[in-house]
Amino acid sequence: MAIPPNPCGAETAAHRLVIVEGIMGSGKSTTMRLIARRLEDSGRAALPIHERTEPHPVRATDELEHWFEPWRDATPRDLADRALARWAAFVEATQRDSPIPVMDGQLFHGDLTHLLLMDADTALIVDYVKALAVVIAPLNPFVLYLWQEDVEKAVRTVCTERGPEWIDYQVNWKLASPYCVRKGYQGLDGLISLYRDYRQITDALFQQLPLAKLSIENSRRDWSAYERQILSRL
Template structure:
């Protein structure tokens, strides 16, 4: 890793409620580290194989076996980070995945907190920086994310919650049951931050995004400056409908001066310009690389990225209009 009078952490843990901005922040932070001379990688929460979680479900024959398997994964991950020249920005794995995968399956909160402490013990020698988006009132926050991500996403989570051991033990169901889960989940994460004994920056919604990003940059030892993304002179050339060989369609349009992809993942995924003809989907580890025809008109884009659960969008999309 690059040497600096203000060394960057080898590991940054980014945590918070769904919709709090974790993935957007982790993506931004990895690019900002790179921009300031520190090699960095962003580990998206659902990518597979995952450097902590692996590529297959952990065994669940007993909680002892399950948690032991997970702790072994964390130990291997910590060893890999220790020997890497790049900083690792880990998205949603330390708290959200740890709590979600145990609380929903019926593990008691006291044991969950002890497990998180053991994970913290494994990564503490790396002196990681924990960025935590606190949510004092999780119910309206979760309602907002359901509205933003749509009915299909919300119904999927209601169905999963209704079938979970957590819901059965409490007689909880439907949307109210889902809200109750996230209230308990959020309170448990708040407690875990204090129990972990890692250096942590806790951020709440009272500050705007520029203020929060400035606080994060200073916390991890970066020089703060509002970043200016690489820009294309004419974004309108990318606007249109694109279709893959499998028949999947994606429409690109302009909103508030930014290129937006409809029906890529959620409605209205913003695209971040990284270089001429190269964009990333905001909050997702997906890259769109555009190609031109002999007349230099945009003809297609190639969508690349890691394996993600239930997402099979990779490939070439030809422009149709």
């Protein structure tokens, strides 16, 4: 599948938020840190926000007792509303402060992943992202989408790199969710199927985003070339 860069938004205005998206192992964290460092080097204060940042400023599942299994504590609608409220508070605070947040996921990778695992209706997921795009629009965000043409190869690569314990962790957590149980997904093959489904959703959502954005197919791992592409847009 070919995902065009499809730039949107006011490119001449300063971006007050940068979001780096992609599936697990796609290079989000590394790229997030790179962007934050480059912004700092150019004299713009930046705030890198890793997915493991605690307390996390926008991830709504952190509020739940069973944050690891949000389907035990909330409905998809409730989680989407919680997430939008947290994002709204974050945007308000960011407008007052100087550092530019550079976020590891959380537009898709984060609560949207949880919504999928909770077996939310596709319409609810689409409406959630549309509403979120409106909420963050005052920051003139820039969204970088890292993707891989061959999803199975990408998932198998990260699984090989991170080892059997990490694979078991991912399988035992995600494939116990309502969505994966309904689909009958099991083992590593089931995890690959989940991420094929996930990518189908996020590819479409990215193409529809009315925000400044750039997609990079990064299977070759030519990081110096990707860095040049990214910095030319920032």
